[in-house]
Amino acid sequence: MATLQRTIEKEYDAMEKQCTQLGRTVFNCIKDAQKEIPLFEKKLKYHTLLATVEPMTAHKTAGKPKKGQEPGIIGYKIKAKITQDQSKIA
Secondary structure, eight states: OHHHHHHHHHHHHHHHHHHHHHHHOOBSSHHHHHHHHHHHHTTOSSEEEEEEEEEEEEOSSSSSOOTTOOOEEEEEEEEEEEEEOHHHHO
């Protein structure tokens, strides 16, 4: 049981680092970001991934934006969290 617990903790630490790197990646379209989520989930043995795709907005020009100018979408990021899956552990 102790060995299993250590294995689960090691996987969590490694996948948490990769999850952080995945969250820093900027995707050009929402479909690319959604394709990456199942690929990351395949790596998980004892955990599950709770992920959402969020747009990144920014003004296209440098400096103070003109009055009424709305920021545009420049890319998409994945916001994810890893949790233990008790059914997989059992």
